[in-house]
Amino acid sequence: MKLLGSLTSPFVRKVRIVLAEKRVDHEFAIDSPWLEGTQVGHFNPLGKVPVLVLDDGDSLFDSRVIVEYLDTLTPVARLIPELARARIQVKRWEALADGICDAAALAVMEKRRPEEKQSGDWIERQKKKIDHGLQFLALELGEKPWCVADTYSLADIAVGCCLGYLGFRYPEMSWREDYPNLSKLDEKLMKRTAFSDTLPRE
Ligand SMILES: N[C@@H](CCC(=O)N[C@@H](CS)C(=O)NCC(=O)O)C(=O)O
Structure with a gap:
């Protein structure tokens, strides 16, 4: 199988980490839908990464579908619990973390538009989602070692x-100081090779 994606996308990184944790053999093709000559549109009509192209030519998107598929491939390092309650909790953490990334990416894109076309209101709206999302993450994590059921899972990833994406795109943000429990979780995750090998970069 082949993963198409950029080195900056938090959604691509999530899939790369799952591939590494589950030790799934694959090829990683660096591609960005923003670049001329991109192949992404051939495999995903939405023109977004990540896309996972399977050996039979079928393609999977988006990241939540891909990671769910990957987790079923091998029992090695189960990342999504089987029991309904824990499973849906993990998916909720994922939805929240991904939603913060969506807002963060939208604000980045807006700031790249010519200044006279940018909407300050739109950027502020996205920043509120980031702030409220972080507040919620920190509250839900509390003093727990991991997000769900005291076990490393897709929620933590x-x-x-x-x-990692906020640190990359918004280095000025003070979430580390504001939420020491999130900072501690981040430091713990960064000790894993799957995380340190996939830090976002241009
Ligand atoms: N919900 C999607 C989001 C994917 C996404 O927004 N990818 C961005 C890169 S971070 C992208 O490809 N954007 C291109 C575009 O919007 O045209 C997922 O989880 O895969």
Whole structure:
């Protein structure tokens, strides 16, 4: 199988970390939908990364569908619990972390438009989602060692990718000081090779 994606996307990083944790053999093709000559549109009509192209040519998107598929491939390192309650909790953490990334990416894109076309209101709206989302993450995590059921799971991976993306795109943000429990989780995750090998970069 082949993963198409950029080195900056938090959604691509989430899939790369799952591939590494589950030790799934794959090829990683660097591609960005923003670049001329991109192949992404051939495999995903939405023109977004990540896309996972399977050996039979079928393609999977988006990141939540891909990671769910990958987790079923092998029992090695189960990342999504089987029991309904814990499973849906993990998916909720993922939805929240991904939602913060969506807002963060939208604000980045808006700031890249010519200054006279940018909407300050739109950027502020996205920043509120980031702030409220972080507040919620920190409250839900509390003093727990991991997000769900005291076990490392996809929830931690999604949150780690979200924090990594904020650190990359918004280095001025003070979430580390404001939420020491998120900072501690981030530091713990960064000790894993799957995380340190996939830090976002241009
Ligand atoms: N919900 C999607 C989001 C994917 C996404 O927004 N990817 C961005 C890169 S971070 C992208 O490809 N954007 C291109 C575009 O919007 O045209 C997922 O989880 O895969």
